[in-house]
Amino acid sequence: MFLGKSIFILFLSLSVILGSCSKYQKYLKSSDYALKYEKGVEYYEKKDYYRAVGLFEELENIYKGSEKAEKIHYYMAYCYYNQGDNILAGYYFKNFSERYPLSIHREECDYMLAYCSYLNSPLPNLDQAYTYKAIDEMQLFLNKYPKSTRIAECNKIVDDLRYKLEVKSFRASKLYFDIEDYKAAIIALKNGLNDYPDTQFREEILYLTLKSAYLLAENSINIKKAVRYQDTVDEYYNLISEFPNSIYLKEAKKIFDTSTNKLKK
Numbered sequence: 001m002f003l004g005k006s007i008f009i010l011f012l013s014l015s016v017i018l019g020s021c022s023k024y025q026k027y028l029k030s031s032d033y034a035l036k037y038e039k040g041v042e043y044y045e046k047k048d049y050y051r052a053v054g055l056f057e058e059l060e061n062i063y064k065g066s067e068k069a070e071k072i073h074y075y076m077a078y079c080y081y082n083q084g085d086n087i088l089a090g091y092y093f094k095n096f097s098e099r100y101p102l103s104i105h106r107e108e109c110d111y112m113l114a115y116c117s118y119l120n121s122p123l124p125n126l127d128q129a130y131t132y133k134a135i136d137e138m139q140l141f142l143n144k145y146p147k148s149t150r151i152a153e154c155n156k157i158v159d160d161l162r163y164k165l166e167v168k169s170f171r172a173s174k175l176y177f178d179i180e181d182y183k184a185a186i187i188a189l190k191n192g193l194n195d196y197p198d199t200q201f202r203e204e205i206l207y208l209t210l211k212s213a214y215l216l217a218e219n220s221i222n223i224k225k226a227v228r229y230q231d232t233v234d235e236y237y238n239l240i241s242e243f244p245n246s247i248y249l250k251e252a253k254k255i256f257d258t259s260t261n262k263l264k265k
Helices: 002-029 033-045 049-059 067-082 086-099 106-120 129-144 151-178 182-195 202-218 222-242 249-264
Strands: none
Touching: 002 033, 002 049, 033 049, 033 067, 049 067, 067 086, 067 106, 086 106, 106 129, 106 151, 129 151, 151 182, 151 202, 182 202, 202 222, 202 249, 222 249
């Protein structure tokens, strides 16, 4: 009896699904554009974005230049966004702003364009093209809408994106240190500080620069040792001038003492 009931429920569910699919196909093939639009909106409001965008795609060129075209474009952008296709969503948000500059949705779509790029921004170890793109678009939004209610959120997103770039820069610099290419490490670490002077890795970067300078001096030919030990001393002062109570102070002091002793010989 239980098995029979289960089969009946399964059959009923399949019938509903198949009926729903056949209705959708009917709307899709229909030449009644008003019906298509009505059903597209209906699917959209029910959060069936896959079916909604399928119908809106059919209508995009039909209603081109009309009031409905603006609504269709707006719906399509959010259909792709809600399906997780941030690249296509960003494309439609951008096109919306360009096609309908006087729309009440213009500010919203400008923001969503930048937000889609933010969502496309990958982990720090990957290519950061979308991170730079998102920062540029967020900055453009901030400049264009200085009184927007989204200002605080935009600033937080920009901070998150910049932090990601800081992490990538720091990891790349530290990699040179880890593979014992100390000359390249010093250059990369200093460039990282120039690019991100307020980085939260600043203390560690200054310490790694000091240690890299010391290890470079230790592994140099005799004629270059004096200059490089002096560079090490200079890097020590750079560290303690900013972080007199540095967590690396004990190790830094050892490096400083060794370097000054080497210079006295």
